[in-house]
Amino acid sequence: MIALRVRQDAPPVEPIVAVRRSAPTHGGPMRRLTMEKVMAQTLAADEVLRGPHVLEYPYRRSLGPVLGRFFGGLQEHRLLGIRMRSGKVLVPPQEYDPQTGEALEEFVDVGPGGEIVSWSWVSKPRPKQPLDRPFAFALIRLDGADTTLLHAVDAGEESKLSVGARVTPRWAEEPGGGILDIACFELEG
Amino acid sequence: MSDLPNALKSIVTPVRLEYDHSAGAAATGFLRGLTQKKILGARTGPGEPVLVPPRGADPRTSELAAELVEVSDKGTVVTYSIVRVPSDNIPFELPYVCATVLLDGANLGFFHVLQNCALDEVRIGMRVQAHWAPDDQLTENVSSIRYFEPIDEPDVPFEQIEEYA
Numbered sequence: 001m002i003a004l005r006v007r008q009d010a011p012p013v014e015p016i017v018a019v020r021r022s023a024p025t026h027g028g029p030m031r032r033l034t035m036e037k038v039m040a041q042t043l044a045a046d047e048v049l050r051g052p053h054v055l056e057y058p059y060r061r062s063l064g065p066v067l068g069r070f071f072g073g074l075q076e077h078r079l080l081g082i083r084m085r086s087g088k089v090l091v092p093p094q095e096y097d098p099q100t101g102e103a104l105e106e107f108v109d110v111g112p113g114g115e116i117v118s119w120s121w122v123s124k125p126r127p128k129q130p131l132d133r134p135f136a137f138a139l140i141r142l143d144g145a146d147t148t149l150l151h152a153v154d155a156g157e158e159s160k161l162s163v164g165a166r167v168t169p170r171w172a173e174e175p176g177g178g179i180l181d182i183a184c185f186e187l188e189g
Numbered sequence: 190m191s192d193l194p195n196a197l198k199s200i201v202t203p204v205r206l207e208y209d210h211s212a213g214a215a216a217t218g219f220l221r222g223l224t225q226k227k228i229l230g231a232r233t234g235p236g237e238p239v240l241v242p243p244r245g246a247d248p249r250t251s252e253l254a255a256e257l258v259e260v261s262d263k264g265t266v267v268t269y270s271i272v273r274v275p276s277d278n279i280p281f282e283l284p285y286v287c288a289t290v291l292l293d294g295a296n297l298g299f300f301h302v303l304q305n306c307a308l309d310e311v312r313i314g315m316r317v318q319a320h321w322a323p324d325d326q327l328t329e330n331v332s333s334i335r336y337f338e339p340i341d342e343p344d345v346p347f348e349q350i351e352e353y354a
Contacts, residue, residue: 049217049329053210058203058277068196076194107193128205178200 066095069107074181077171079111081145088146113188114142114149116165121158130184136161140185152184160187215243218257220329226321228334229257230295238296242331260294262319264337265345267291267298267353269311281336286311290337291353298353304336313354316342 063071066082070092073080082093083106091110096103119138125131130152138161139148154170155161166188175181212220215231219242222229231243231254239258240247247254269288272279281302288311289298303311304320317337327333347354 047217048214049212049220051210051212053208054205055208056203056205058201060199060201062199063197065196068198069193071197071200072194075197078194080194177197178202
């Protein structure tokens with residue numbers, strides 16, 4: 001693995017297409033290459049340019065009437081499900097009954113507490129994940145719901161988690177629109 | 190339920206991928222060339238199509254394209270598109286034109302931005318030239334070519350560039 005060294009004298013990145021391209025950097029100290037060497041393509045491995053390349057799409061997704069209510073509810077610290085024809089409650093809510101295809105419209109308040117149905121420990125969180133310290137991704141069945149919601153649980157350490165453990169939402173300080181208006185769930189008590 | 194919350198119309202769900210990208214030998218040659226205001230293409234041998242920017246191999250035959258060739262920084266617009274949608278990483282004022290430019294000496298269109306050109310004047314066959322960054326700002330980055338702009342040369346007839354349009 002060649003260590004990445006970012007040129008300090010490079011001008012600000014000025015990408016020209018829909019992807020971000022940073023200025024390529026060098027594996028080692030800057031060398032002056034002659035055009036003869038470039039043209040002859042006799043580059044040593046550490047003379048091949050490399051650098052960070054970030055691809056990012058800021059998608060804005062349309063929610064529709066049902067998920068729109070769900071995400072609107074989060075901003076009021078409310079959790080909404082929707083009742084299926086069978087009487088069961090879907091969380092997050094869906095527009096159509098997955099069993100019969102009928103349009104659904106009976107919203108139901110659920111939670112805010114719930115229980116962990118399944119979980120997976122994340123020991124090294126990645127930059128865009130909900131928490132910057134080790135946490136669990138968990139399937140959470142909120143009280144009153146018949147399906148599970150995927151979210152992060154801030155439990156501190158893995159040994160505190162178990163199937164059936166009670167959790168409750170920690171709301172975001174500033175709602176921004178989205179599932180992270182629930183900052184995460186935390187263990188009750 | 191009568192007291193439903195207000196519905197949000199949309200949310201932002203970004204997708205982000207971070208790569209440690211190796212340019213490879215062919216593109217490295219091309220990027221090095223830019224620091225000297227040279228546009229380099231590659232071909233498998235004399236008389237063969239010149240690919241710009243260079244690929245390591247001819248995509249039709251997979252044959253190694255090891256011979257670098259300098260092409261002109263002048264070329265002909267072979268297709269274009271007017272961009273009216275903003276993006277926070279695009280430093281050009283909207284609307285602007287993206288064009289595929291067939292550089293003189295090349296056999297593959299080169300994608301870049303067109304400036305100093307009214308939207309209703311851009312056309313297939315129009316002659317353009319690279320506008321380079323100032324010498325002290327030339328880097329191994331395609332933005333060393335700031336943009337292309339029209340030049341005062343007669344249009345190339347469509348028949349001559351048809352296969353690239």
